[in-house]
Amino acid sequence: MSNLMHIFSTGVSGLFASQAGIDVTGNNISNVNTEGYSRQRVVLETANPEKNSQGVFGRGVSVETVERIYDDMLASSIRNESSDLAYYETLQSALSKVTIYFNELEDGSGLGEAMQNYFDAWGDLANTAPDESDEALIKRATLVESASVLADKIQASYASLEEIKNESNLLVSDYVNEINNISENIAYLNKEIARIESGGDTANDFRDQRQVLLNRLAEISNMSVTERSNGQVAVYIGGNAIVDEATRFELKAEQADEDSDDVSIFWGTEGQSNKLVDITNAFTSGEIAGELYVRDELIQGYQDQLDELANVMITETNKIHSLGQGTNRLTQISSSNGVTNPTYTFSEPAGAFPIEIQAGTLRISIYDTEGNKVEDLDIVIDPAKDNLNSVIAKISAADGNPNGGMIQASMSSGNTIKFTSGSGYDFTFAEDTSNFLVASGTYGFFAGSDASTIAVSDIIMSNNSYIATSQTGAAGDNQNAAAIADLKDTNIMTSMDVTVDEFYAYFAASIGSDKATVDIYVTTKTQAMSELELKLEEVKGVSMDEEMTNLMKFQRAFEASSRFITVVDEMLEKLVNSLGTGGR
Numbered sequence: 001m002s003n004l005m006h007i008f009s010t011g012v013s014g015l016f017a018s019q020a021g022i023d024v025t026g027n028n029i030s031n032v033n034t035e036g037y038s039r040q041r042v043v044l045e046t047a048n049p050e051k052n053s054q055g056v057f058g059r060g061v062s063v064e065t066v067e068r069i070y071d072d073m074l075a076s077s078i079r080n081e082s083s084d085l086a087y088y089e090t091l092q093s094a095l096s097k098v099t100i101y102f103n104e105l106e107d108g109s110g111l112g113e114a115m116q117n118y119f120d121a122w123g124d125l126a127n128t129a130p131d132e133s134d135e136a137l138i139k140r141a142t143l144v145e146s147a148s149v150l151a152d153k154i155q156a157s158y159a160s161l162e163e164i165k166n167e168s169n170l171l172v173s174d175y176v177n178e179i180n181n182i183s184e185n186i187a188y189l190n191k192e193i194a195r196i197e198s199g200g201d202t203a204n205d206f207r208d209q210r211q212v213l214l215n216r217l218a219e220i221s222n223m224s225v226t227e228r229s230n231g232q233v234a235v236y237i238g239g240n241a242i243v244d245e246a247t248r249f250e251l252k253a254e255q256a257d258e259d260s261d262d263v264s265i266f267w268g269t270e271g272q273s274n275k276l277v278d279i280t281n282a283f284t285s286g287e288i289a290g291e292l293y294v295r296d297e298l299i300q301g302y303q304d305q306l307d308e309l310a311n312v313m314i315t316e317t318n319k320i321h322s323l324g325q326g327t328n329r330l331t332q333i334s335s336s337n338g339v340t341n342p343t344y345t346f347s348e349p350a351g352a353f354p355i356e357i358q359a360g361t362l363r364i365s366i367y368d369t370e371g372n373k374v375e376d377l378d379i380v381i382d383p384a385k386d387n388l389n390s391v392i393a394k395i396s397a398a399d400g401n402p403n404g405g406m407i408q409a410s411m412s413s414g415n416t417i418k419f420t421s422g423s424g425y426d427f428t429f430a431e432d433t434s435n436f437l438v439a440s441g442t443y444g445f446f447a448g449s450d451a452s453t454i455a456v457s458d459i460i461m462s463n464n465s466y467i468a469t470s471q472t473g474a475a476g477d478n479q480n481a482a483a484i485a486d487l488k489d490t491n492i493m494t495s496m497d498v499t500v501d502e503f504y505a506y507f508a509a510s511i512g513s514d515k516a517t518v519d520i521y522v523t524t525k526t527q528a529m530s531e532l533e534l535k536l537e538e539v540k541g542v543s544m545d546e547e548m549t550n551l552m553k554f555q556r557a558f559e560a561s562s563r564f565i566t567v568v569d570e571m572l573e574k575l576v577n578s579l580g581t582g583g584r
Contacts, residue, residue: 006050006059008568013060014561017044020063021554028542029551036212038540039069040204068204074536075211076225079218081532083285085525086219090290092522094164094298095515101160102508111157112504114150119488121146125469126481132327132465140464144456151446151454154310158303158451165299168291172263173253175220175288179242180250182213182220183235187248189213190232194245197231207231222285238282240267252276262295298514305507306451308495314454315355316492317484318444322429322437324468324480329367329426330419336441336457337449338415339388346383346439353439354449357383360433364395364419366406367426371473374425375400377407381434391436392417417442428473443468445484 024042031037043066047059102110121143128139189210196203210233217223217235223242226234232245242249249267256264256278265283266276283289337353344351359382366375377398381391388411395401395409405422412418417440421427429437441447441457445467448454459466469481493503 008565008572010047010058010060011561011565011568013047013062014564015558017042017061017063018554018558018561020066022551022558024066025547025550025554029544029547032542032544032547036208036215037542038204038208038211039542041067041069043067066202066204068202068207069540070207070211071536071539072227074532074539075215078529078532078536079215079223079225081525081529082215082218083222085522085529086287087285087290087293088518088521088525090287091294091298091518092515094168094294095511095518097164098161098299098302098511099515101157102511111150111153112501112508114146114153115488115500115504117146118143118150119485122481122485125467126478126485128478129476137464140467143467144460144464147445147456148461150313151448151456154306154313154451154454158306158310161299161303161306162452165295165303166261168295168299169262171291172265172288172295175291176251176253176265179217179220179237180248182217183242183248183250186210186213186217186233186235186243187246190243191246193231203231218286220287221283222289238279238284240277240279240282242267251279256280302507302511303451305503308493309500309503309507310451310454311355311449312492312494313500314444314446314448315438316487317446318438318441319432319435320480320483320487321445321468322443323432323471325428325470325473326466326468328465329428329473330443330466331421331426332419333443333459334412334418335416336444336447337439340415342388342411342415345385345387346381351387353441354453355439356435357381357439358433358435359383360435361431362434362436363429363431364398364407365428365430366401366421367428369424369426375406376430377401379434379436381436383434388415388417395419416440 021042021044024040028039043064044061045064047062049058121139125136125139125143128136189206193203193206193210196206214223214225214233214235221237224236226236228234228245230245233243234241234245235243240249242251252266252268253263254266254276255261264278264280265288267279268276280292283292337355339346339351339353341350346352346357360380362379362381364377364379365373366377368374377395377400379391379394379398381394386394392409392411395407396404401407406425407422407427408420410418410420419427419442429443432438437443441449443459443466444457445460446454447457467481470477471479471483488501489499491497491499493500496503496506498506
């Protein structure tokens with residue numbers, strides 16, 4: 001009787017094992033499309049055998065555990081590739097926007113075309129008499145329009161790049177917030193996994209949820225993971241723990257410099273914000289590293305080149321223009337650039353103009369109302385000794401300018417300088433080896449100093465008769481206009497010893513080259529990632545064919561165990577009946 005009961009329990013264990021197998025199979029089928037789900041399988045073990053007088057007999061089967069099928073090595077490789085891919089995809093996205101802004105092939109209305117039109121307008125003006133004829137008026141107006149378009153396009157291009165930088169800066173903050181949310185959830189899952197598995201059970205679903213979070217974290221940053229013996233993980237970014245078992249460490253995106261909107265990333269523990277450490281440089285791959293590179297290196301590099309182009313256009317045009325004459329000489333003019341403090345020397349930051357001043361001489365030619373030159377005033381300027389105040393004083397007290405009667409210099413708004421002729425006089429600037437006129441933006445064709453500030457100067461916009469086409473003011477003298485037109489074919493971009501056209505062509509080509517290079521990296525990384533994901537999916541993924549096979553296998557085993565139990569039950573019934581008959 002006792003042996004039959006043991007046999008009966010053997011059959012029941014088979015029922016339970018088959019039921020567990022069907023349960024796990026059904027769970028796999030249900031989650032075939034669930035993100036991050038890892039296939040599970042029931043692990044069966046032979047139950048402890050029993051020895052009696054007749055020998056050793058097996059006592060069925062036991063369900064040891066429900067195993068999660070996963071490959072941690074492959075998962076780690078995928079996270080590494082994912083981080084690299086996300087980095088290059090971030091660069092690719094930014095470069096796609098940049099190429100749109102600088103695509104010269106769309107409609108011929110790009111920056112290169114605007115530069116061509118600008119120099120062509122100077123060339124047309126050089127071939128026109130410097131007078132008030134209708135032709136001259138039209139060509140001066142055309143020049144102003146072409147120059148305005150050029151300045152606007154340079155500013156717009158710079159602003160477009162600045163917009164990309166700002167987007168990257170905002171995304172860094174967003175990603176930091178996402179990391180904090182992920183780290184909080186991982187810490188919670190760590191605690192739950194440890195609680196469940198400490199009792200001998202498996203926390204497969206929680207492990208899958210944690211893996212999804214780790215995968216996303218790898219896309220954002222160059223993270224590393226260490227799993228502890230209790231099933232909990234520690235997560236690091238550049239050696240800085242953001243999760244250590246059930247403890248999470250918060251990241252903060254804050255401005256490191258009050259003069260800049262750019263955020264840096266700081267690490268610290270909860271409730272200890274006074275112990276923050278700047279870990280910005282710890283991000284070397286992933287979306288955050290990509291956005292930081294876009295903001296600080298890629299786009300800034302393009303902006304630096306635009307600044308160089310604009311600065312040279314401003315400086316070289318104004319060098320020639322400021323020493324020429326329009327159809328009228330000057331009676332009053334103010335500079336467009338000012339200094340922070342006019343008492344500091346030009347060699348000190350607070351006293352400096354946006355463009356550097358050199359040691360040299362500024363010559364101002366004074367004319368009477370009949371057009372006769374009456375005086376040349378030479379103003380010696382030393383940037384190590386002079387400041388804006390001293391230059392103003394030197395001009396008003398120059399030899400040949402008694403009591404400042406021929407020309408006065410004064411301070412104007414924004415710490416700029418204003419030149420005003422005395423009654424019965426006008427003036428021109430004849431020579432400037434000090435670069436004072438260009439640096440201060442005095443009688444320049446352009447105002448500003450870089451790509452974000454370049455513009456046609458106010459005096460030219462208000463009255464284009466002040467366009468200095470002539471060097472001497474003599475009839476038919478268009479030497480100034482010709483000299484500016486010739487800048488197009490002169491290697492004024494000294495950093496590369498090329499023309500402005502060649503410089504811009506190189507600039508535009510470098511953007512295309514950068515985009516092509518990044519595209520190759522993205523393609524390569526995507527392929528490598530796909531291959532690894534396919535391998536991992538072969539390990540952990542749910543195969544419907546395999547699950548249906550397992551379902552049939554466990555179903556048949558269940559049916560067999562049921563039939564076995566029925567047979568044993570019949571045997572028990574006969575045994576009981578026979579014992580009952582014998583008792584009568």
